[in-house]
Amino acid sequence: MNPLTDELWSPYIVGVGIGVLVWLGFLLSNKAIGCSTAYARTFGMLEKAVRGKKVEEKSYYKKFVPEIDWEWMLVLGIVVGAFLSSIISGSFRVEMVPLVWEETIGSSYIIRFVGALIGGILLGFGARMAGGCTSGHGISGTIQLALSSWLAFIFFFIGGILTAFLLYGGF
Amino acid sequence: MADGFYKDKRKQLLIGFLIGVAFGFLLDRGGATDFNIIVNQLLLKDFTVLKIIFSAIITGMIGVHLITKYLSPELQPKPCMWKPIIIGGLIFGVGFAVLGLCPGTASGAMGTGAVHAVIGVIGMLVGAGMFASVYPYLMEFMEKSNLGKVTLPELLGINKWIIIIIISVILIGVMYFIERIGL
Numbered sequence: 075m076n077p078l079t080d081e082l083w084s085p086y087i088v089g090v091g092i093g094v095l096v097w098l099g100f101l102l103s104n105k106a107i108g109c110s111t112a113y114a115r116t117f118g119m120l121e122k123a124v125r126g127k128k129v130e131e132k133s134y135y136k137k138f139v140p141e142i143d144w145e146w147m148l149v150l151g152i153v154v155g156a157f158l159s160s161i162i163s164g165s166f167r168v169e170m171v172p173l174v175w176e177e178t179i180g181s182s183y184i185i186r187f188v189g190a191l192i193g194g195i196l197l198g199f200g201a202r203m204a205g206g207c208t209s210g211h212g213i214s215g216t217i218q219l220a221l222s223s224w225l226a227f228i229f230f231f232i233g234g235i236l237t238a239f240l241l242y243g244g245f
Numbered sequence: 246m247a248d249g250f251y252k253d254k255r256k257q258l259l260i261g262f263l264i265g266v267a268f269g270f271l272l273d274r275g276g277a278t279d280f281n282i283i284v285n286q287l288l289l290k291d292f293t294v295l296k297i298i299f300s301a302i303i304t305g306m307i308g309v310h311l312i313t314k315y316l317s318p319e320l321q322p323k324p325c326m327w328k329p330i331i332i333g334g335l336i337f338g339v340g341f342a343v344l345g346l347c348p349g350t351a352s353g354a355m356g357t358g359a360v361h362a363v364i365g366v367i368g369m370l371v372g373a374g375m376f377a378s379v380y381p382y383l384m385e386f387m388e389k390s391n392l393g394k395v396t397l398p399e400l401l402g403i404n405k406w407i408i409i410i411i412i413s414v415i416l417i418g419v420m421y422f423i424e425r426i427g428l
Binding site: 095 | 266274284336
């Protein structure tokens with residue numbers, strides 16, 4: 075048994091580790107870990123590249139300036155960290171259609187891509203409307219005992235569970 | 246920690262990146278970068294995701310409240326605009342099930358070779374951009390239900406350490422039950 079090459083660790087160890095990372099975010103940067111603002115900022119940067127400076131006038135981009143910030147670097151780090159983890163454990167592989175999707179909806183990667191695009195749009199829109207995602211509300215916010223985050227966390231899962239049963243539950 | 250250190254932009258961006266690398270590594274080893282594990286959680290067949298989140302909440306709650314009590318970082322609870330949180334939360338939930346990943350885990354999944362996660366990330370960029378465009382029209386509606394940056398101890402008028410203990414006991418109880426029934 076070598077933990078470095080074990081594909082999966084105990085979820086409790088992983089959870090405690092993530093909790094410690096939230097400590098580090100506060101201690102080293104005075105920041106709460108979150109992911110979804112990075113998406114809004116990135117879209118703003120792309121929009122700026124296409125349409126020019128006037129994009130900065132949008133009220134939302136005054137709140138979330140389209141630039142590379144701490145959270146943006148965090149999300150970039152997640153891509154790199156997961157890549158390293160999967161290379162070291164040997165679990166890295168090109169996945170076009172995940173298994174549960176294939177078993178319930180079908181093996182067409184075009185349909186999966188359309189689904190992923192629609193799911194992504196809903197996630198991006200919903201996260202920015204709710205003011206955070208599974209990390210920002212679900213972990214960092216609940217940790218701070220914020221009412222907003224406990225409420226968001228509950229509704230993320232209500233929406234998720236109902237939709238998952240409709241889509242993949244075999245009805 | 247000195248204020249100057251928090252304002253050192255280069256160092257801060259590097260720290261953000263390094264915490265992200267560790268976060269991505271942990272998410273992958275937890276199985277949270279896998280569509281199947283997340284969807285099976287939403288189907289209540291596999292409780293890996295909940296075990297990760299609950300352990301993170303318990304660990305984080307205790308540490309973060311000690312850090313903000315004795316050291317300089319401050320709590321930064323998000324404002325509770327309950328209407329957009331409920332509506333946005335439900336929209337997020339639908340997307341969570343359809344993509345089978347969330348904003349953090351989708352970027353991780355991209356790193357593990359999931360091509361469909363790349364499409365999901367593009368979707369999230371578009372969705373966040375769409376929100377930025379309609380935000381001026383929603384601002385008034387959102388602000389109307391703003392209860393402020395309320396925390397549970399403030400809302401209930403109970404000492405935060407008592408709430409931390411109660412939440413920890415409940416979450417541990419749920420995890421114990423899940424293990425007992427073999428999930």
